[in-house]
Amino acid sequence: MEIPEFLEALGLAASADEMTMNLRFPNGSREDVKIAAVRYKNLSEVFDGANGFATPEGWAGPPGMRALWLKRRHEAYWFQYLPDRRTMYAQINQSFEDPESPYNAKRNRFGEFLDGLFAAIESNRVDRLVRDLRHNPGGEEPIRQPLVHHIIRSERINTPGRLFVITGRLTESAPVAWAAKIEGETMALFAGEETASALMGMAIRDGFIKDDTRTLGEFYNLKSFANFSPKKSAVALKNLLTMSSAFLGSDMNAASPGNEENMYPTPNWVKFALDLPMDDAKENGRQWDYFTAGVVLLGDILDKSVPGGLERYADKALFKPLGITRYQWQYTPQKVVNTAGGLQMSSLDNAKFGQLYKNGGLWNGAPVLPKQWVEKSFQKYLEIPNNENAFYGLLFWTLTYKVNGHPYETFYCTGNGGNKIFVFIDQPLVIVITATAYGKPYMHPRVDKMMEGYILPAVLR
Secondary structure, three states: OOOHHHHHHOOOOOOOOEEEEEEEOOOOOEEEEEEEOOOOOOHHHOEOHHHOEOOOOOOOOOOOOOOHHHHOOOOOEEEEEEOOOOEEEEEEOOEOOOOOOOOOOOOOHHHHHHHHHHHHHHHOOOOEEEEEOOOOOOEOHHHHHHHHHHHHHOOOOOOOOOEEEEOOOOOOOHHHHHHHHHHHHOEEEOOOHHHHHHHHHHHHHOOOOOOOOOEHHHOOOHHHOOOOOHHHHOOEHHHHHOOOOOEOOOOOOOOOOOOHHHHOOOOOHHHHHHHOOEOOOOOOOOOOOOOHHHHHHHHHHHHHHOOOOHHHHHHHHHHOOOOOOOOEOOEOOOOOEOOOOOOEEEHHHHHHHHHHHHOOOEEOOEEOOOHHHHHHHOOOOEEOOOOOOOEEOOOOEEEEEEEOOEEEEEEEEEEOEOEEEEEEOOOOOEEEEOOOEOOOOOHHHHHHHHHHHHHHHHHOO
């Protein structure tokens, strides 16, 4: 405990001198351990700005070992190539020009640093760039833009799986804005459910699937899975597209057997879904209940039905017509693209996907997605429980924002972290929100507040 007064003030410790922690060990046993406070004369002994938290005198790591990220934390910015890992590591410890930096021959010293960094990337066998902001407590936010521009221009780095940004407890102010800027203008992670809806509409148009009334019993030998029932066999594609199947599965209920968190550790996600029993309290098509495993089934059915598999079909039928060339799927354990989430594209490419729907399925005047499927996707099939005036279409959500007393209806895609693609019905608007509040309870309410309180009032003047 380095600042025990904080713990005492929060009620986590009985006094500022010590606190008792109850430790649970791997064998299940527990033990109370008292931890004494470490006393310093003043706060500067605890925290030394960009260099992090001090450690008591005499503390040390293993002899001859020191983590790379701790070796040069007193320098403003530096980089090092790690050839054995084909990685370029760049640490940026302050967000303003540094007169002591070796990149000080010109006024734009940070620009010189970036030129040197990306020249080194081009001249070495670099598979990834790691940008470390853990020691960066703030500074001049405007100098972030050259960094973003360098990344965008680098096809080697601005590619899914090659750019990594590390932040920590000391990262605040300007570098937080840097991280958001990179997330928004480079390769961003997004959900993939709505892509599954678009691809289903295309597969029906192309004759690979007859229509959305086809049932699971037509695609799988359900008697080879656990808990067979006629009710399971009767689950229609439309039930999965509208989150209204009667499976005993709910992502809204952590205790549900079919909750997505129970699926991810299993070796076969399709088997996980098809082994589930049916819920006696549900009827197919009658109630809304979010069920990620059902979207996995949609992806598997598409993969089996279209020629060459779903990944190749999606590239030919959807991405290439939109001019989307850099994207990255995640995969199920069976190596099928994961239509339930994790599709990685830039924010601009996500905006193209939204604009395709806004255009009624046209792109540059050419039909890409059937207009009838767009209209069908934007119908209100079921009301979402415990949400005022919120409904669900074909893997699209809908809600109505109110600005200055006027309603503005939107259908939208949504993903973990607060990522959104909004397609407004009566306004010429497609809005993409890229956010990183992964798993946070405020991730979606904050986006609603931004939309209703700031973004829409600004663009609807």
